[in-house]
Amino acid sequence: MAEQVDVVVIGLGVGGEEASGRLAEAGLNVVGIEPRLVGGECPYYGCIPSKMMIRAANLIAETRRVDGMAGTASVQPDWAPVAQRIRDEATDNWNDQVAVDRLVKKGVTFVREHATITGPRTVKAGDREFEASKGIVVATGTVPLVPPIDGLAGTPFWTNQDAIRVETLPASLVVLGGGAIGVELTQVFARFGVAVTVIEGAERILAMEEPESGDLAREALERDGVTITTGVHASKVAYDGNEFTITLDDGRTVTGEKLLVATGRRVDIKGLGLDQVGIDADARKIEVDEHVRAADGVWAVGDVTGVGAFTHTAMYQANIAVHDILGTQNAPLARYHAMPRVTFTDPEIGAVGLTEKQAREHGLNIATGLTQIPSSSRGWIHKAGNEGFIKLVVDTDRGVLVGATSAGPTGGEVLSALAIAVHAAVPVHSLQQVIYAYPTFHRAIGDALKDL
Ligand SMILES: Cc1cc2nc3c(=O)[nH]c(=O)nc-3n(C[C@H](O)[C@H](O)[C@H](O)COP(=O)(O)OP(=O)(O)OC[C@H]3O[C@@H](n4cnc5c(N)ncnc54)[C@H](O)[C@@H]3O)c2cc1C
Ligand SMILES: NC(=O)c1ccc[n+]([C@@H]2O[C@H](COP(=O)([O-])OP(=O)(O)OC[C@H]3O[C@@H](n4cnc5c(N)ncnc54)[C@H](O)[C@@H]3O)[C@@H](O)[C@H]2O)c1
Numbered sequence: 419m420a421e422q423v424d425v426v427v428i429g430l431g432v433g434g435e436e437a438s439g440r441l442a443e444a445g446l447n448v449v450g451i452e453p454r455l456v457g458g459e460c461p462y463y464g465c466i467p468s469k470m471m472i473r474a475a476n477l478i479a480e481t482r483r484v485d486g487m488a489g490t491a492s493v494q495p496d497w498a499p500v501a502q503r504i505r506d507e508a509t510d511n512w513n514d515q516v517a518v519d520r521l522v523k524k525g526v527t528f529v530r531e532h533a534t535i536t537g538p539r540t541v542k543a544g545d546r547e548f549e550a551s552k553g554i555v556v557a558t559g560t561v562p563l564v565p566p567i568d569g570l571a572g573t574p575f576w577t578n579q580d581a582i583r584v585e586t587l588p589a590s591l592v593v594l595g596g597g598a599i600g601v602e603l604t605q606v607f608a609r610f611g612v613a614v615t616v617i618e619g620a621e622r623i624l625a626m627e628e629p630e631s632g633d634l635a636r637e638a639l640e641r642d643g644v645t646i647t648t649g650v651h652a653s654k655v656a657y658d659g660n661e662f663t664i665t666l667d668d669g670r671t672v673t674g675e676k677l678l679v680a681t682g683r684r685v686d687i688k689g690l691g692l693d694q695v696g697i698d699a700d701a702r703k704i705e706v707d708e709h710v711r712a713a714d715g716v717w718a719v720g721d722v723t724g725v726g727a728f729t730h731t732a733m734y735q736a737n738i739a740v741h742d743i744l745g746t747q748n749a750p751l752a753r754y755h756a757m758p759r760v761t762f763t764d765p766e767i768g769a770v771g772l773t774e775k776q777a778r779e780h781g782l783n784i785a786t787g788l789t790q791i792p793s794s795s796r797g798w799i800h801k802a803g804n805e806g807f808i809k810l811v812v813d814t815d816r817g818v819l820v821g822a823t824s825a826g827p828t829g830g831e832v833l834s835a836l837a838i839a840v841h842a843a844v845p846v847h848s849l850q851q852v853i854y855a856y857p858t859f860h861r862a863i864g865d866a867l868k869d870l
Contacts, residue, residue, distance in 0.1 A: 420549040431458020433720030433732035434557030442525035475609035483802035535691035553715035560683035592674035595681035596623030756841035760830035768833030771821035787869035795857035
């Protein structure tokens with residue numbers, strides 16, 4: 419017999435953990451189901467450990483900038499403390515007991531099983547079945563997308579999970595895919611002395627961002643000794659027990675001791691039973707409306723919705739689902755026009771809203787403003803490592819920013835002002851009247867506004 423509850427949350431990554439905890443704290447009877455680690459990809463194999471790696475790699479790069487500016491310094495990179503910190507501080511040796519206890523303390527009934535939807539409002543998990551009077555929240559995230567390249571399957575290639583867990587660095591690494599995961603991890607490993615080659619199928623790395631961002635990231639990675647190949651795909655992969663050989667479309671070959679596949683993510687919802695609630699299980703994502711409702715009695719949050727695969731998006735959507743399920747008056751509605759994202763390379767590349775190309779594709783009349791960080795007062799003072807720029811994309815009919823990129827030593831932080839401007843549609847005329855503190859990196863926003 420099905421156990422009667424209020425809500426069943428399937429998948430306890432960032433989105434599911436937030437939604438289930440909040441609903442239980444609000445007094446609902448909530449079951450959270452997760453076969454792997456409570457917290458999901460971000461704390462164990464994603465954001466947190468990768469940013470710990472980046473912190474370490476950036477310390478090395480900053481130390482190397484001492485010469486000529488503050489004396490002399492040398493650094494002998496050592497991966498051991500990085501691996502140790504990830505094991506001890508970030509992941510508890512990939513043990514989620516603390517997260518499980520935290521969730522249970524909030525009142526969630528935790529079930530460590532794989533869940534399947536068996537009918538409207540019913541979910542099976544192992545030998546238990548639940549009937550959820552209010553409904554089901556699907557928060558099953560994504561898995562690495564592995565392209566069907568001849569020979570690749572069956573080789574011991576890395577995904578992000580292997581790269582995050584690495585204890586001993588290889589001498590050389592080939593990275594397939596120059597998106598967020600590819601470029602962040604490439605820079606880390608290169609700064610620790612690994613010979614890295616990136617193969618990116620698009621014309622630029624960070625292909626979804628402004629072309630200036632891809633160019634900046636490329637220059638930074640090349641300064642770190644990385645070899646980058648763009649505009650070409652891998653057609654064949656071979657592994658001889660010691661080394662990978664990747665054959666490219668144009669006949670060239672690239673070799674490396676390890677191969678990291680970072681070619682995007684895909685939802686894995688085929689066996690979830692979505693057809694039981696009228697959702698297409700063959701779709702590439704679960705479509706949601708402004709309440710993040712996917713069907714009657716079904717909400718979806720996080721990467722599975724295909725709306726920007728970021729932790730902040732999963733949290734944002736979880737909040738909307740929670741309010742909708744609780745029936746809050748004037749509940750918030752999902753709006754994605756000011757979606758922020760930061761690629762944590764050095765320089766950091768933050769962006770919000772539309773790129774210039776996307777804005778033009780939307781049929782908007784556009785003006786852009788661009789300024790270089792090294793030519794700002796603070797950038798000039800900063801000197802070594804000051805590369806970056808601010809680019810603004812303005813809808814000239816409405817007189818508001820619809821997108822912006824902020825790249826530089828604190829690009830992700832400077833982005834905050836631009837994110838608010840895009841989110842709240844602050845008139846450009848008003849942004850031009852702001853007093854930007856001197857000499858900050860964010861004062862360059864004023865310079866970019868003058869360039870419009
Ligand atoms: C290397 C890397 C670095 C990243 N860095 C950042 C960053 O700096 N900033 C940022 O914002 N984002 C970053 N991300 C993205 C971020 O990790 C994801 O957007 C976030 O984890 C999505 O949360 P989620 O809850 O949607 O899914 P997930 O975290 O993927 O969790 C989904 C959970 O659902 C479970 N599940 C799946 N199927 C079932 C089932 N049938 N039954 C029960 N449970 C199921 C899974 O086991 C999993 O634990 C990074 C990702 C990677 C890989
Ligand atoms: N700082 C952050 O917020 C952060 C960091 C890492 C990951 N993430 C999230 O994780 C998601 C997944 O990251 P990702 O880097 O795997 O995906 P991505 O979609 O960002 O980039 C994948 C890249 O691989 C390329 N590619 C695809 N197939 C290829 C092939 N066969 N050969 C060569 N290149 C190929 C694509 O052109 C693309 O540039 C991101 O979209 C992002 O949302 C966020």
